[in-house]
Amino acid sequence: MIVVVFGVFLLTILVVTAVAIVRTENLFVAVMLMSIFSLLMAANFFILDAADVALTEAAIGAGITTVIFLGALALTARREEAVSSGRMVPLAVVTVLAMVMIWATFDKPRLGDPDAPVHQHVAPWYLEKTPELIGIPNVVTAVLGTFRGYDTLGEVFVVFAACIGVLFVLSAGGLRDRSKEADAESIGLKHHLIPKVVGRLLVPFIVLFGLYVQFHGEYGPGGGFQAGAIIATGIILYALLEGETNALRALPRRVLLGMVVGGALLYTLVGVAGMLLGGNFLDYSVLASDPVVGQQVGIILIEAGVGITVCGSLLSIFHAFAAREAS
């Protein structure tokens, strides 16, 4: 009961936030509201017992996306241009679509209904077989890493392709003049001594927590996507505090690109190794003498690949935005 009340409350604020995002003309406010929207969404996922998704939403949606949006905002205008005409057609389309979607929800099973088709299909099999075949407590990780290994491989390549795409689009214009950079560095956060000190204190712990989420993903909520985002957050914080040049000195662009490519390659190679050892592509059972141990080794390796790719992609995109000259 209390969960339902809380859920309705959260969803109501979610709708209010969404309307506010659409209504505001100040893009800076819109970005902040998007961050709040993501945080509310994460809370929503959490009360629906989807802790893994909640962690991803909080780290990527509320954390990194906000920074990347702000980086993009620094390159463009702060205010949305007023649109005076041509709004009726989109309004009509959206209204019709919303009606169709609301109408479609009448056929949906009730929330948490055990007889719902989604709970009758493969989910019981996953829940039943995971302890026996994989031997790890977090079924979500087992599904992501093993049962749906192809899907996750696809997701990693989506991240990979998205990163390459963003880098292509952003490198089209002029990069910032290198000679000005020393100047920008000296300005840095000179006036912000306290955030700098506290931030320096926090960066190692954020990265450590990211590693915990990475390698604890088999036992609790977490895994490569979340960990990659959390580690990237820590390094972006470092870049914000110490200046972009220093962050690039610690992790140069070619290392970041190597991470983007290397993570995806690691994942693929684990699959190929399975083939060479006599199994199917992405069948980890053959990686060790005991099939259950083999599955666990496979999951750890592919999760590492996911984490490396996600971290490298997010940092590359951040640096690509930060390196652009405001026009």
Place this chain on the structure above:
Amino acid sequence: MELTLDILSWILMTTGGLFVLIGGIGALRLPNIYTRMHAASLTDTMASILVLTGIMLQAGFSLATIKLMAILVFLLLTGPTASYAIANAALLSGMRPDAAETSPDKAKTPTEPSA
């Protein structure tokens, strides 16, 4: 013992919630950015101490308590720092902390110089 702990944690959490409420009212009603932030940041810090201590009493001696302590330390470090950063950014972007300025509307129409 159990009951005492429950009552104590209930008092702590309710007081914490009250602080958040006061902070929210302050952030809505106070006249300029510095006073608003003053309301929101101080009450938030106090509320996080109270609420998390209340939850810690509920958790007892367990791993959860240590995690809650870590969260508390994190919040105590970052919350005030964030408030400081916002205030500093406001100051650098040219907002003067003017005591005479009573509301954002009045600030735009400068009051006549008193003789």
